[in-house]
Amino acid sequence: MAHAEATLPSMLKLLADPTRLRMLALLALEELSVGELSRALDMAQSRVSNHLRILREADLLRERHVGPSTHLRLATPGNGQAPLGRLWTALQPELDALPEHAADRARLDGLLAERRARDGDFFDRVAGEWDKIAGAFSTGRARLRAGVTLLPADTVVADLGCGTGYMAESLLGACSKLICVDRSEGMLEEATKRLAGRGPTEVEVRPGALDALPIEDGEVDGVVAGMVLHHLEEPFGAVHEMLRVLRPGGAAAVLELAPHKEAWMHRELGDRHLGLEPQDVLAAFRRAGFESIALESVDDRYQPPSASGDPVSLALYLVRGRKPRA
Numbered sequence: 175m176a177h178a179e180a181t182l183p184s185m186l187k188l189l190a191d192p193t194r195l196r197m198l199a200l201l202a203l204e205e206l207s208v209g210e211l212s213r214a215l216d217m218a219q220s221r222v223s224n225h226l227r228i229l230r231e232a233d234l235l236r237e238r239h240v241g242p243s244t245h246l247r248l249a250t251p252g253n254g255q256a257p258l259g260r261l262w263t264a265l266q267p268e269l270d271a272l273p274e275h276a277a278d279r280a281r282l283d284g285l286l287a288e289r290r291a292r293d294g295d296f297f298d299r300v301a302g303e304w305d306k307i308a309g310a311f312s313t314g315r316a317r318l319r320a321g322v323t324l325l326p327a328d329t330v331v332a333d334l335g336c337g338t339g340y341m342a343e344s345l346l347g348a349c350s351k352l353i354c355v356d357r358s359e360g361m362l363e364e365a366t367k368r369l370a371g372r373g374p375t376e377v378e379v380r381p382g383a384l385d386a387l388p389i390e391d392g393e394v395d396g397v398v399a400g401m402v403l404h405h406l407e408e409p410f411g412a413v414h415e416m417l418r419v420l421r422p423g424g425a426a427a428v429l430e431l432a433p434h435k436e437a438w439m440h441r442e443l444g445d446r447h448l449g450l451e452p453q454d455v456l457a458a459f460r461r462a463g464f465e466s467i468a469l470e471s472v473d474d475r476y477q478p479p480s481a482s483g484d485p486v487s488l489a490l491y492l493v494r495g496r497k498p499r500a
């Protein structure tokens with residue numbers, strides 16, 4: 175029997191039972207499992223289940239299944255518009271006056287306190303293991319996305335040598351416009367596939383070279399070049415171009431590989447230089463006219479799979495600078 179079809183006598187009969195009224199009063203306050211409800215009412219679970227069946231048939235319960243247990247809450251009948259809903263709205267303030275309600279509330283408070291203590295203990299117990307447990311089902315991308323919404327988002331950023339858009343992806347949502355530049359049409363096609371229709375950031379891909387960027391003077395607020403400069407024959411000319419395309423006060427960040435000896439990377443990964451000296455990148459920033467220049471270590475390693483199968487783990491660093499305002 176759905177509540178919309180309930181007759182007035184059946185509605186009144188439903189609400190005329192003191193046990194059902196006590197149950198409804200508790201479920202209006204808190205979502206409870208059947209076991210918890212029985213404890214709060216100090217009543218055998220079989221008796222509670224019989225009444226629950228009647229309430230369920232009248233569509234008065236919202237149910238949620240967690241593992242083997244069912245959690246119940248009062249569903250406002252017909253959003254309070256149907257006759258049963260109106261009746262319930264009128265009755266609700268009277269429920270506090272039920273003789274057994276004070277004792278029900280006291281038992282409910284006790285079991286909610288137990289539940290809080292148990293939930294607290296649960297996280298204390300699993301804290302050391304949590305990353306392993308949650309690693310399987312958590313998504314870092316969503317968390318990063320939530321975090322970047324807190325940053326000023328009305329900025330235009332250029333990702334220079336964007337490749338397949340791996341780095342640009344982490345900037346989605348963090349800026350209003352993202353200009354992805356690469357000289358490889360194939361890479362730009364892949365970047366477009368990865369970045370298209372992914373959120374509020376406008377993405378524009380532009381074919382072009384780092385030493386003659388397809389970007390107007392002062393067009394962007396920030397430029398990033400990740401793992402790109404060591405691919406250029408003359409890596410440092412690109413730093414002048416970065417300054418040109420930045421608006422006054424705009425910022426540049428270069429992520430680079432520290433010098434290494436993995437000569438196979440020339441052949442296998444198209445690297446022209448086996449890493450770059452951080453001091454050379456810093457000097458290029460100074461020569462170009464950047465200010466507030468900083469060298470930072472990066473808490474990450476570059477671990478390309480080598481042809482020999484030997485593990486390779488290379489150091490990375492970051493150089494940043496700002497275009498003077500005046």
Ligand SMILES: C[S@@+](CC[C@H](N)C(=O)[O-])C[C@H]1O[C@@H](n2cnc3c(N)ncnc32)[C@H](O)[C@@H]1O
Pocket residue numbers: 334335336337338339340341355356357358361382383384385399400401402405406
């Ligand atoms: C190793 S990928 C880096 C991709 C991306 N930035 C990242 O962090 O994953 C290097 C990219 O730089 C591009 N590239 C190399 N030399 C370039 C140049 N002179 N001008 C523009 N793009 C260049 C390549 O086509 C390639 O897509």
